[in-house]
Structures are given as C-alpha cells and as structure tokens.
Amino acid sequence: MQPITNMVEKIEDSAKKILLAHGSGGKLTHQLIRGFVKKFGNLPLAKLDDSAVLSFKGKLAFTTDSYVVDPIYFPGGDIGKLAVNGTVNDLAMVGARPLYLSVSAIIEEGFSLVELERIVDSMERAARAAGVEIVAGDTKVVEKGGVDKIFINTSGIGLIDSEVDISSKNAQVGDGIILSGTIGDHGIAILSAREKFDFQTKVKSDSQPLNGVVSEILEVSKKVHTLRDPTRGGLATALNEIAEQSRVGIEIEQDKIPVKEEVKGVCEMLGFDPLYIANEGKLVAFVPGRDCAKILNVMRKNRYGRDAQIIGTVVNRHRSRVVVKTSVGGERIVDMLTGEQLPRIC
C-alpha cells in the first residue's frame, strides 16, 4: 500500500503539508483522495462514483456524528479511531450490526501530511477491528485558522434484526441496569493530555467498538430494552435521558459503579464527578431482571465488557428521576450535566 505522503511528494517535493490546493478539486485533491481510497480499500469506494451503491434487506439504522476532539492524539487513541468507534457504537446502541461508514474530513491548511496519514491509518485499523467498511468519503481544506487542525464527520449504516426493538423509550420497571466497565476514562485521558494541567496519569481513553459485545448480548437475549453509550455528559446524563424518555425511575448504587483509582484521584483533585465524565467505549444496558445474570455473564467474557457490573434497577418511584445510593448510605438525586464540563471532548 502506497503511503499518501509518497504520492503527493511525486507532484511537489516540498508539499509535506496540506495546502489549500489539496481542497481545490484539482490534481492534488485527486492524489489525496486516491490515498484515502487505497487505505480503506473496498469495492464501493474504489469505484469513485459520486455515491456508494449498497444493497440491503431489512430494518436499517443510520447515524452521523462529528469529531473535533482537542488534542487530536491522546493516550489510548486519536481523532480517527474515535470517529470510527463513535459511529460504530451509535449504531450498536439500537442493536444494529454496523456495516458501512462514510468519512468526511475538514482539514486546516498547513496540517502535516504525515499526521494525516497517521489518522487515516488509525481509522482503517479501527474500521477493520469493528468489521465495518468505509465506503464513502470527502475531504475539504480550509484556510489556516478556519478549523483547528482536522475535524472529521462519520456517518454509518447498520442492519437490525427484526425481533430487536431497542430504544431509550423502552426501559421498564423491574429492568436490571448493567454497565460494561469503568467510567470516566476517556474524559480524564483527554484532560490529562491537555497542556494546561500539570499532572500526568496513566489513564487511557476507552475508545473501542461495542458492536461485538452487543451482538453477543443479543445472541443470548433479544429482550434488551435499552442500550446507551454514555459519551458526553457521562453516565449521569445518559441515565437521566433514559429515565425521562421511558418515564420511569432509576436507582443506582455508587459502590457498584466501577471507576479506576486514577480517574477517582483526578476527579477528587479537580472537583469532578466521574458520573459526568465522558466515555467512548462503554455501554449501559437495561434488560429484564430475569435475563440480567446471563447477559452479565456474556458481557464479562468479551474483552470490552470484562468489568461489567449490575449497577441498579428501574423502579416505580420518582418517575423520570435518577437516584443514587451513596457510598456512606445516603441518597441523592443525580441530575443531568449542566453547562459544559469540558469542551471538545470528542
């Protein structure tokens, strides 16, 4: 596979950086796009038509998301990996099997081609790991300062089994609530990667694809009511949205929620609550009480659900509200995130 940089070098030796001409639609644009196409290598993309032509039969899921994370590289990932996993996970959260993604990048003039290649490689690896194909794409270049380095949008399509009906509206009284692992890793990794903070942690972003663990869950039970990946706003916000949309009460136990020691430490220091810190590779599942044990069991066998825990239940009280039983044995309401805790987290 030919690296993008080499190909561009053939045209202009000094062109190690993205130029406005890379977005002009001319020769440099073609070189750049061909580089992407080679990396992502698949039939619909290689045709270079204006649209990818795909065939489906069944219920479709379709989603889109944009990624503006700052910094673009952080412990445990980069903007490319995040952009693929984020959309893969959004599809998985309605029970869909993610199939195809589109990628659209808006790049700042002067951005290094070596870095671009690193990001494209990372997207390719993430797509391969998740078993999805990137079948459509676009690049635009804007003048310096028009964007900060690179912004990426991904959209995705997946297929849903006809028996599956997963929605934030479907949580029911009696459901068990399973969380797939530790919370707050992504947000704290981003935070500590920012120069502003004079501390270092070993915390890595949890950016990872969840479609595998979701399909394993669905193999043992099709009765999953709700799935959610608690990204921006964290677990607290995700639970509040579910409580509101399903018009149920939610009770969770603080002590059951796994949080890494280092994440706890940073949160204590800066006055953050891990419940509100972003995740990029965790899910929370609302499942009928009787299916809880077997679902927990399959989740724990998957590497992305190893630390799964039952963290609470859906109750008939305090409708549309989330209540946490604190470590010391008190109770309090868990509200949605208000304001912005950390900008440009994903």
Place this chain on the structure above:
Amino acid sequence: MKFVDEFRDRGIAQRIVKKIKEFDSFKVNLMEVCGTHTMVIFKQGLKGMLPENVNLLSGPGCPVCVTSQEDIDKVIALAKNRDVIITTFGDMVRVPGTDSSLEKEKGNGADIRVVYSPNESLRIVRENPAKKVVFLAIGFETTSPLIAASLLDARKEKIENFYIFSSHKLIPPAMEALLESKEVKIDGFICPGHVSVTIGSDAYRFIAHKYSIPCVITGFEPLDVLHSIYMLLKQIKEKRAEVEIQYFRAVRPEGNRIAQELISEVFEVSDVRWRGLGIIPKSGLRLKGEFSDLDAEKEFRPKTRKSKENPDCVCGEVLRGVKRPTQCKLYRRICTPEEPYGPCMVSSEGTCAAYYKYG
C-alpha cells in the same frame, strides 16, 4: 482509593449515625460555613441520614456567592478593556452582574480565561507580555496565601503586566456578624477545613468564648462531617463551648505559619462588603501599600453604574441561613444552573446549586 474510600465506609457511617441519634432530647441548628461542606452534605445524601432534631444550615461559605454585586460589576467593566486578559476561577464567569456577566462579555470578544490556580495566571502573563493580565482574587484564607505567593513570584521576576482584583474575605468575622445579627439561632459551627489549615483552630476561639457556640473544624469526607456533627452534639449535650479539631490530619491549633506570613507580607485587613451581609469590619484583605501598583482597581479604575441585585433573588438571605433556596420564588422556576439569576445558583459550591442538583 487510599484516603478516599476509607472516609466513605458505610459501616462506620451507620455507627456514627446511631450515636448521633442518641442525642434525641434537644433540637439543634448546626451551620456549615464552607461551600465544600455544603456540597459533601448534599452529594452524599447526609441530610437524609440524620434524625429530625438535627437541622443543618448553610452559611456564607461560597466565595463566589459572597462576592458583592459591586465587585462583580467592577470585574465585568474591567473585562471590557481590550488591553486586559482576565484570569479567573471558573465559577465567576457565569455570575450575573447588574447588566452583564463575564460570560456575556466573553461572547462580545473579551479575553477571559479560566484557570485552576494563580500560578497558571502567571504562565499566561509570561506568554502575553503585550497584554495586562488581571487575576480575579476571590476566596477565603485558603486561596489568599497562594495568590500572595504568586504576587511575590511576579515581583521577583520583575513582571509588570500582572494585576489582581482583590475581593478576598475572612471567615471568622463573617461568623461573628451572623451571631451578632441574631437572625438565626445557631447552636454550633461546622468550621471549614481548608481555611483552618491556614488560620488554625485558635482563630475561632473568640466565637466559642464570647458567644458560647461550639465549633468543630471538619474535614471534607462524609465520615468527617458525620463525626463532627456527633462532636458538636456531644459538646452541646455537655454544655461545653470549645473549638475542637475533627480534621486533625491537616489542621493545627496555630495553623500554617508560612501561609499566614505570606498573607501578611502582601495583604492587610480591611472592611469589605459581603453579599447578603453588608459591610463587615475587618473581614477582607486588600493589597498593602508597597503592592498597590498590582491593584487592578487602582490601575484601571473600572467605572460602573449603580449596582443592583435582582430584587426577587434571595441569595443574601440564603447566605445568612435565614431562607432556604426553596423559599425563593425564582428558584427552579426561573433560576436554574443553565440560567442563573444569583450566584448561589451559579457556583458549584452554592447552596441553591446544591439544592437544585442533589435535592
């Protein structure tokens, strides 16, 4: 986690609560005068664990909340100066002034940066030699030594573009003002932990002696707070009024001498206005004469119209423990953390925010 989970142990909490419940023959109002305590009490759901005869009141312990409307308006006026970069702790940004807020000014192009420490401001100062950087120095005896140290550093480096807007306040005079006003019956003080690391327990002795009010200096973990409530009840039951240190892992009777010296090297005590409490004698810190060239107020002379608080906002009464947020007609209906009308709803340590978020 070391030194966190140990202070949140459910078994120990239950044992302390059981002990607290043995003091059931009298009703008490205990006031915490530290915003961090307010948050711990709410976040850990401690109120619900206590018996009905123990009533917790929140006092003037949130630095952003007690900052007067005049001061807020002055810093907003300062931010309009295009030669100035304002550096501030995050909570100040959203506090509504009479006509605007720092957040709104930021939208209009003012350069306002949120920092976690005064040292971070110094970095901004060094990176922007052509600008004048003003740090909004709000807070109690916890933050003033840090700010004093950063000013001394700036002096040493001969930095000439760093100023502070000093709205520093001292906790013990405010406690005395509350007792003098006799507006609320206070039977015991849950004294602040971090402030006391600096000033020590001796600083509260006059409250115990002159007003016969028990004081317990308290740490910030839920078990600390429960333990202190027990200690206060025990004093009341035994008709004692002393200053006790529950937070003995950090606080000494004499406090931190180095921190005290830093404060007195740079600052002198002055009469200042508190939101809700009016002017309290000797309750603030202003820059000493030889540091007055670092005083943003003197350098920029920010002009403001007559400052006005929202007439329906009861932040002042909330800060004195006279009213609960739920007794405010703006609370939750109009005033929310997204659209705050008063500082007690803005600050992460504000009583209204605590009620809203965890109530």
